[in-house]
Amino acid sequence: MSRTPIPPLPPLLSSATMSVGYTEGVLEYAVERGCHRTRLLHAAGIDAVALTHPDHRIPLAAYLRLVRQASAMTGDSALALHWGAAVACAQVSVVGAIGSASGTVADAFVQLNRFARLSFDFGEAPDVDRYRIERVEEGIWMFDTRPHVDSTRELTESTFARFAVGMRLRASHPVLRAVHFSYDAPSHAQEYADVFQVPVTFGTDRNALLLDPAWWDHPLQATPRTTHRILASHADAQLAALQRTRSCRGRVEAVVRPLLAEGAVSMPAVASALSMSRQTLLRNLKAEGTTFAEVVAGLRESLALHYLAEQKATVQQTAALLGFSEAAAFSRAFKRWTGKSPRAFVDDARDDMRDGTRPDRASARA
Numbered sequence: 001m002s003r004t005p006i007p008p009l010p011p012l013l014s015s016a017t018m019s020v021g022y023t024e025g026v027l028e029y030a031v032e033r034g035c036h037r038t039r040l041l042h043a044a045g046i047d048a049v050a051l052t053h054p055d056h057r058i059p060l061a062a063y064l065r066l067v068r069q070a071s072a073m074t075g076d077s078a079l080a081l082h083w084g085a086a087v088a089c090a091q092v093s094v095v096g097a098i099g100s101a102s103g104t105v106a107d108a109f110v111q112l113n114r115f116a117r118l119s120f121d122f123g124e125a126p127d128v129d130r131y132r133i134e135r136v137e138e139g140i141w142m143f144d145t146r147p148h149v150d151s152t153r154e155l156t157e158s159t160f161a162r163f164a165v166g167m168r169l170r171a172s173h174p175v176l177r178a179v180h181f182s183y184d185a186p187s188h189a190q191e192y193a194d195v196f197q198v199p200v201t202f203g204t205d206r207n208a209l210l211l212d213p214a215w216w217d218h219p220l221q222a223t224p225r226t227t228h229r230i231l232a233s234h235a236d237a238q239l240a241a242l243q244r245t246r247s248c249r250g251r252v253e254a255v256v257r258p259l260l261a262e263g264a265v266s267m268p269a270v271a272s273a274l275s276m277s278r279q280t281l282l283r284n285l286k287a288e289g290t291t292f293a294e295v296v297a298g299l300r301e302s303l304a305l306h307y308l309a310e311q312k313a314t315v316q317q318t319a320a321l322l323g324f325s326e327a328a329a330f331s332r333a334f335k336r337w338t339g340k341s342p343r344a345f346v347d348d349a350r351d352d353m354r355d356g357t358r359p360d361r362a363s364a365r366a
Contacts, residue, residue, distance in 0.1 A: 013060055013122060013147075013148055013151065013152070015123060015251045015254070015274065016059075016060035016120070016121060016122045016123065017057035017058060017059060017060060017120070017121050017254060018057065018058045018059075018060055018063040018119070018120050018121075019057065019058070019092075019093060019118055019119050019120070020050070020051055020053065020054050020055070020056050020057070020058060021054065021092040021093045021119075022063070022092050022093060022119055022120065023046070023051065023058045023063055023066065024051050024092070025083070025087055025091065025092035026063075026066060026067055026070065026080070026083050026158075027040065027041070027051070027066060027070075029070075029079075029083045029086065029087060030066075030070035030073070030074065030079070030083075033070075033074045033076070033079075034073070034074060035070050035073045035074060036073075040066065040069060040070060040073065041066075043065065043066075043069040044062050044063075044065040044066035044069055045062050045065060045258050046058060046062050046066060046258060047257060047258045047260075047261065047321075049303070049306070049307070049311065049321070050257060050258070052311070057121070057254060059254055059255065059258075060120065060152070062258065064152065064154065067079065067080050067154045068154070077186070077187055077188045078157070078186075078188040078191040078192075080153075080154035080155075080157040080158045081157040081158065081161050081188070081191055081192065081195055082161075082191070082195075083158055083161075084157060084158030084159060084160070084161030084162040084165075084195075085161040085162070085164070085165045085195045087162070088162065088165075088166060089162050089166070093118065093119050095111070095112065095115045095116065095118050095119050098111045098115060098232060099111050099112055099220075100220060102220055103219065103220065104216070104217055104218060104219055104220060105215055105216055105217070105218045105220065106216045106217060107220075108220060109131065109133070109142075109216075111232075112130075112131060113129045113130055113131055116130035116131065117130070120146075120155060122146060122147060122148075128145075129145070130144065130145060130146060131143065131144055131145065132145060135213065138177070138210065139177050139210050139211055139212055139213055140210070140211045140212075140213050140215075140216060141206070141208045141209070141210055141211075142163075142208055142209045142210075142211060143206055143207065143208040144156065144159065144160075144207045144208065146207070149181075149182055149183060149207055150182070150183050153183055153186070156181065156183075156207055160179060160196075160207075160209060161195050161196070163209060164176050164179070164195065164196050164197075164209070165195070167211075167215070168197075170218070170220070171215065171218065173212075174198075174212070175211055175212045175215045175218075176196065176197075176198050176209060176210070176211060176212075177198055177210040177211065177212060178198055178199045178200075178201070178209075178210040179192075179196050179198060179199070179200045179201070179208075179209055179210070180200075180201045180204040180206050180207065180208050180210075181200070181201070181202050181203075181204065181207055182203070182204060182205065182206060182207050183202065183203070184202055184203050185202040185203070189202070247288060248281070248284040248285055248287075248288055249285065249288055249290055249295050251274055252270055252274070252281070252285070252292070252295050253295060253299050255270050255273045255274060256270060256295070256296055256299055257299065257303075259323075260299075260300065260303070260321065260322050260323045261320065261321050261322070261323060262323065263323040263325070264323075265296060265323065267281065267282075267292050270292070297333075297337070300322045300323075300333070300337075301334075301337040301338070303321070303322060304318055304322060304330075304334055304337070304342070305338075305345075307321060307322075308342060308345060308346050309345070309346070315327050315330065315331065315342045315343065315346075318330065318342065319331075330342070
């Protein structure tokens with residue numbers, strides 16, 4: 001099946017990423033609507049293994065291919081909008097879970113800004129709020145300040161639909177008063193009216209929801225403080241990890257990962273995907289004390305350990321997933337990385353599991 005093309009993303013978004021939770025959420029929704037999971041992932045260029053790690057990131061371009069291919073497969077041009085209306089944020093993101101565990105809507109808004117980058121990250125500075133509010137006579141405008149909305153309309157559709165439905169479920173009276181979008185009305189504009197159930201205006205100067213001001217102090221369901229602290233601590237750790245992936249190495253790994261199985265990893269292709277020249281890529285990696293070859297080898301080693309120890313893949317399967325033409329070549333590389341053959345590593349991993357320990361890279365090299 002051919003991939004649904006998407007317009008080139010602006011350079012600012014070339015390294016933008018989505019959370020696995022959001023990606024898996026829309027994938028499961030599409031499968032429930034009749035899409036074939038494996039075919040859909042292939043069409044989007046997403047490695048299914050990447051979805052087994054809840055803290056991994058998915059390139060924004062791949063996420064958009066997933067949504068648009070699913071839309072084409074189901075014949076639902078408003079799939080992103082319908083998904084947002086059907087699935088609560090807490091089901092697909094730790095951000096939603098933290099928001100639900102907050103004391104009031106105002107408290108939840110603070111947490112939303114604090115952790116918004118975990119859902120979808122556009123490279124903004126940590127001190128830049130994704131959402132802002134403006135109190136006016138007719139209510140409170142809640143603005144989404146995300147850049148390049150025209151190129152990523154599906155994100156606005158699902159996010160705003162999720163907000164709108166969540167408000168209806170929690171409030172005893174209508175909270176949402178109006179919705180504005182900066183882009184032109186899509187072909188499925190009538191679906192917006194059905195989902196939001198308030199006046200919807202396209203082609204304005206904002207992407208924003210107009211809310212009843214009383215909603216801001218609305219109490220949310222009480223949650224134990226310990227639960228909130230655990231969720232916030234985990235989210236803080238994810239934010240720190242996300243900041244590390246903004247390094248040149250992290251960006252290269254994000255591009256290389258889905259290309260490994262196709263054996264199509266090349267420096268010019270990766271540089272192009274990152275909207276930089278080959279020389280710039282080399283220079284940036286050198287500044288971080290590494291090389292392109294070292295990044296690819298390190299990623300392959302890390303994935304090899306994961307496939308063999310955690311996914312229980314065979315040596316042949318792992319070799320294919322990492323882009324090796326034959327198992328023997330993979331075995332030689334694995335022994336060079338770890339000092340052990342793949343089969344010896346798997347045997348040791350089984351022994352470790354029986355002893356109640358977990359194999360890691362250090363033990364692989366012991």
